[in-house]
Amino acid sequence: MPSPLTPRQILERLVAFPTVSRDSNLALVDWVEEFLDERGIAAHRVWNADRTKAALYAHVGPEVEGAVVLSGHSDVVPVEGQDWSSDPWTLTERDGRLYGRGTCDMKGFDALALAALALAQERGVKRPLQLALSFDEEVGCLGAPAMIEEMARCLPKGRAVIVGEPSRMRVVTGHKGGGGLLCHVQGHEVHSSIMHRGVNAIMSAARLIDWANRRNAEGAAGPPSEVAALFDPPWTTVHVGTIRGGTAGNITARDCRFDVGFRAVPGETVEDWAAAFEAEARSVEAEMKAIHPEAAISIGRLFGYPPLRPEEGGEAEALARRLTGDNGSMVVSYGTEAGQFQAAGYSAVVCGPGDIAQAHQPDEYLEVAQFEDGWSFMRRLVEECAG
Numbered sequence: 001m002p003s004p005l006t007p008r009q010i011l012e013r014l015v016a017f018p019t020v021s022r023d024s025n026l027a028l029v030d031w032v033e034e035f036l037d038e039r040g041i042a043a044h045r046v047w048n049a050d051r052t053k054a055a056l057y058a059h060v061g062p063e064v065e066g067a068v069v070l071s072g073h074s075d076v077v078p079v080e081g082q083d084w085s086s087d088p089w090t091l092t093e094r095d096g097r098l099y100g101r102g103t104c105d106m107k108g109f110d111a112l113a114l115a116a117l118a119l120a121q122e123r124g125v126k127r128p129l130q131l132a133l134s135f136d137e138e139v140g141c142l143g144a145p146a147m148i149e150e151m152a153r154c155l156p157k158g159r160a161v162i163v164g165e166p167s168r169m170r171v172v173t174g175h176k177g178g179g180g181l182l183c184h185v186q187g188h189e190v191h192s193s194i195m196h197r198g199v200n201a202i203m204s205a206a207r208l209i210d211w212a213n214r215r216n217a218e219g220a221a222g223p224p225s226e227v228a229a230l231f232d233p234p235w236t237t238v239h240v241g242t243i244r245g246g247t248a249g250n251i252t253a254r255d256c257r258f259d260v261g262f263r264a265v266p267g268e269t270v271e272d273w274a275a276a277f278e279a280e281a282r283s284v285e286a287e288m289k290a291i292h293p294e295a296a297i298s299i300g301r302l303f304g305y306p307p308l309r310p311e312e313g314g315e316a317e318a319l320a321r322r323l324t325g326d327n328g329s330m331v332v333s334y335g336t337e338a339g340q341f342q343a344a345g346y347s348a349v350v351c352g353p354g355d356i357a358q359a360h361q362p363d364e365y366l367e368v369a370q371f372e373d374g375w376s377f378m379r380r381l382v383e384e385c386a387g
């Protein structure tokens with residue numbers, strides 16, 4: 001018999017693995033695999049290219065379609081430069097709160113999901129449960145697509161996905177899609193007194209950045225679509241967060257680099273927006289090349305994930321509403337893996353313990369009461385799956 005572990009003890013173990021996205025998550029994956037194995041649950045890994053990280057998925061219950069999928073990520077954001085009152089990698093309770101990196105985003109839900117799988121295995125279920133534990137979520141939802149693809153191929157097809165990002169156990173039915181580009185404008189350096197013979201990379205970049213300003217103004221002015229109207233703001237935003245370029249006030253800048261971030265409302269895609277940006281860049285580039293042939297604009301893709309569109313009569317929404325009793329309507333502006341599951345043909349919602357306001361913060365915490373609400377949710381889910 002495996003040693004019985006409470007959800008709280010599981011969370012303690014998970015928090016102790018410093019699974020910052022840039023580092024390996026394999027120690028955590030080893031532990032989770034052993035936890036499941038001890039309970040007779042087979043787990044499967046989906047590796048990254050250099051086998052330094054892995055996603056993990058598992059199936060409990062009869063080999064039939066229609067599973068409820070519990071989806072979490074194993075990685076967390078860094079703690080450097082943050083002022084913590086206690087060790088971020090040691091779960092610490094103070095004043096009804098569980099402090100530690102990842103407690104809220106989202107190892108609290110991961111612990112509950114593992115406890116739910118163990119309970120379902122012990123109790124026996126008619127409707128299967130599946131676990132989907134990804135990596136590299138915090139750096140742009142990079143780890144989930146390969147895992148989702150393999151789950152859909154190798155397991156009896158699951159149907160309703162609960163992505164446990166912090167929502168205070170409210171049912172979130174929609175979020176924007178997101179994506180980012182890195183843009184490198186290469187100009188031609190001359191003395192600024194003869195700037196007409198040079199190509200100023202910063203001033204060319206400014207034209208592309210102003211393209212973003214104009215798109216945002218159009219979005220703000222236009223009437224939103226029905227689904228976009230649910231969001232704040234109700235349009236796709238184009239944002240430039242960093243810029244770097246130039247060497248001196250009297251030299252036309254040879255290089256300018258900036259990032260472009262899109263947050264797309266459902267019904268629009270980051271790919272279309274990125275293509276529109278690229279088209280603008282090509283037109284600016286043509287004018288630059290007319291002055292000097294070596295001038296160029298190169299665009300690299302950073303990441304991209306699809307929006308979560310509220311479903312008509314969605315199965316995941318109905319399930320989550322039954323289990324939480326929440327009938328309010330809620331969409332969020334942060335991205336999750338729910339849109340990726342939906343794009344792969346699953347019904348998906350976001351519902352998890354904790355508040356997004358505590359995510360990524362120094363002294364990140366999960367309220368004990370939220371963790372307990374989450375555990376009640378999981379016990380009701382297992383009861384329902386037991387039939």
Ligand SMILES: [Zn+2]
Pocket residue numbers: 073105106137165
């Ligand atoms: Zn998260």
